[in-house]
Each structure stands twice: as structure tokens, then as C-alpha cells.
Amino acid sequence: MDILFDKDYQKELYVTGKTRDRKHRYQPQIINKYVRVIYIIEFTRHIVFDEDKLIELREIKRR
Numbered sequence: 001m002d003i004l005f006d007k008d009y010q011k012e013l014y015v016t017g018k019t020r021d022r023k024h025r026y027q028p029q030i031i032n033k034y035v036r037v038i039y040i041i042e043f044t045r046h047i048v049f050d051e052d053k054l055i056e057l058r059e060i061k062r063r
Helices: 008-016 028-044
Strands: 047-050 053-057
Touching: 008 028
Parallel strands: none
Antiparallel strands: 047 053
16 A cells, blocks of 8 residues: 655655654654554554454555
8 A cells, every 4th residue: 555645744754754854843752653643544444344343454564
């Protein structure tokens, strides 16, 4: 699955953990939480439900 970002700095934060520009600087705790939330969103897209029961958990590939 591909993750699409609206802004270039968002992709830089996710991939490298920092940005090149001075405008978008964040504390390390904020960056870690950002990456964790994207990972959770990616993970939950691979869960398939049927009649309110968890049926299958597809394997995800972490980059």
C-alpha cells in the first residue's frame, strides 16, 4: 500500500524523521507520535471484518 502525503515536508517527517526547511521543525516526541499514527492507520487498513468479527489480518510490509 502506498501512503500519499499532501505536503513534501510530511513525507520527509515520515521517512527521515526531520525536514529540510526551518518552518516545519518539531520536537522528537511529536515526530515519533506522527510516525506511529501513520503506522496505525496503515495497519488498520489490513484488517478485514465480517459480521462484527475479526476474520483476517493481512500481512503488511513495513518500509
